[in-house]
Amino acid sequence: MSQQRMALWAADEDIDEDIQDVSLAIGNYGQNGHFDDAHIQPPQIDEQTLIAMQQHLVQQAAFAAIPDVVKGFIVHFHQAVLDNNLAEITVAYESGWNKYTEKFYSRTEWPEAEIIAPLVNDDPIFLILYRELYYRHVYSRLQPNIDDRFHSYENSCELFNYLLNSEGPVQLELPEQWLWDIIDEFIYQFQAFCTWRSKVKSKTEDELLMLADSAGVWSSYSVLNVLYSLIQKSKINECIVAQQEGKSPEEIAEIVGEYGVKPLYRMLGYFSIVGLLRVHVLLGDFTLALKVMDNVELNQKSPFTRVTACHVATYYYVGFCYIMLRRYPDAIRTFVTILNFIHRMRQYHTRSYQYDQISKTADRMYALYAICHALSPSRLDDNITNMVKDRYGDELARMQRGGEDALPAFEELFMYACPKFINANSPPYDDPAAISQILNSSPTASPTQRTTELPSTATHNDPAHRHLRLFLSDVTAQSPVPTLRSFLKLYTSLGAKKLANFLDADEEEIVQEMMVMKQASRSVSRIGSEKSSLLDGQTITTSDLNFVIDDNMVHIAESTIGRRYAGWFIKNTERTQKILDDLRHTPLPAPRKTAAAASTSVPATEAPKTTGRKVAWGGVKA
């Protein structure tokens, strides 16, 4: 026993020693391992360096795979950026990049930034700009995967960090087109991410995990933060106000501070305003969208017209806001202005890489114009109306007739033409229970926002359909109007009962419909007040058919528009005058050997024709 006890006793000590030994052993093991590494595992070191070497080789191979012209282009581009040589940068950006994309990279990605880094001496700023272009290419030509999306967000953050949080304004100069594209692409990637993010059911396990960790990536707050910061840093609103008040350049420079005087920041601030307009529309806040444009004048002289894509986008979003605010006359005027502009400018832009995008936006605006025209007919611009009739004649006819089959036409055009709305928040990826609930639920189980009269669209719940339903409920309210109009046009006074008999409806219903019709013919519009904010306006009448109800009698008055011939006459007179002037000033033809032939063309003269002919011959001969 005692022996055992001693043994136990001893055993404890042993255990202690053992434990110590173990730690020593571990230490030894570690050291041994390290030590062993040196001896036993040279293959392992080799493997690690092998891997590194392999990566290096891969990079080298990739580097070698880059065509020489592309390498030369990158070096040249880099040099131009370093030199702040705006003209060179513009050329490289607008034509160079696209040329090489078409030639070499139309279906693959450009080489990664790390691979071309040696060419540009690892210049971080240029690499950020290069990555911006790289991801833009991925998003537009290829399908970005989740890594691409996260990395492009990080890159954008780095870029804006560099621009906003360096000490003092940066010395970089970039062409305005590029600045607009940076903002445009940033918002586009945000929108693409939100749309992708909200499709919970199509995500793989890995993607779900990654999304669960990434609350801040592409969040609405960060996007808004960037845009507001750019606006605030460049003090662009104060700058615009000062310019409108006619202050001198020195005063303006003082007001905007050191950031605002640099064109880079000023244009970025300006484009951020348009960017905010767009983001607010995407999130469904139409009044705020118009409010941020308070200081920007919507005319041809504003700075945003310098970049065509920006110009077109601004008008598109402003017009759309007016539609959702039920201000159809304002929307029509907006669309007409920009569609006329695009039509005239089309021939200059066919080779620009932006042409496709502008064309698509123009098509959507034609559809929106058709919608507005059906809801609030006006004889404002026959030119555009004709073009719309060419494209959407069938839908336009259906919409204008009103009634039951107008609704699908409205729905079709609205869904085609509306912006790609997004949800501000992501599905709850960080909450596994909620996610599995969503994954297991059927589409119609979530609470729908149904109005009683709408058919199939009631089951979809993405943002576009929500806005569509709101719009359609407005349209259904107005659907009896065209029929009523057609009846009222035939009379100057009509009893309500008689009208009800014509339409096979109850008299009270008809009276209420008349109130709706009256309501529909009045809109808030900015027509009288050009200079004011986009949200201002007064109520105007938009219909040429006016009526009142005197107890039970309807009195109707129609206003007609007299024939307008002055514009046509003036235009043609001026054109004829111009032709005549041109003819008079064309140089006289060279003298002909056969002098007497009177059949040759007679040069125009300053004096009346018959006497002039002789004078001309005389002049030529002399």
Next chain:
Amino acid sequence: MTSTWFSPATRTELIESLVSGVDRYNPSNVGILEDYLYHQIRSQEYDCLANLAILKLYQFNPDLYNPDVVINILIKALAAAPAPDFNLCISLLDERPPNANMEEPDPLPSLLPILQGLHHLLYRCRFPAFWRAYRSDDLEALRDNYTIECAGFEDSIREVVIRAVKSTFTRISTDRLGLYLDLNTPEELNAYIEKLGWTLDSSGTVVNVPSNPDNQIEATVVQENIKLPQLTKVISQAAKA
């Protein structure tokens, strides 16, 4: 009309700075805006843009969501018909993820279709139908919990009616007007008419609607206006020749 909608006189400086500036995104300001909403409810004022600011904060910060506030905003917007306020509010109500964090069940999903139905009736000027629906048993929950808090809710709906009636009628029978205003006894109706300043005609059954730009009609021919500057080029060239 829009300048008061845009910036009502009853809005204070503080609210103005919140609505127009960047602070509207700061979640801690939601309390100020909510208090302002309750002030509007109690004192029969209305400020559309401030209420939209609340909804926007809810859009970005779902944990701030307060269904009572949303319902109150929608009720206030009902009274603004036919302006698009109600639709603007709905545009800002994103789809809410199903979460079980709330202590009580969310009343919004059940009340929202009802409110939308009411709005639809108002927008289509179906006033008798509106009052019937409003007074029905189905809407008892709405009436007892929400609209009763909103001071002068029924009067503001009556104002919507009056706006529509004023623009369409020059004279309207008292029966019809009573039906639209849901004032069923002659005493109530006459009192209301007097408050508006309208007059009854001799037989006592027809109300005269005062003339306003909307209910005066005349057939006009829109003539073309040729201005002198348009003709300068033509005239000057004619003078040269």
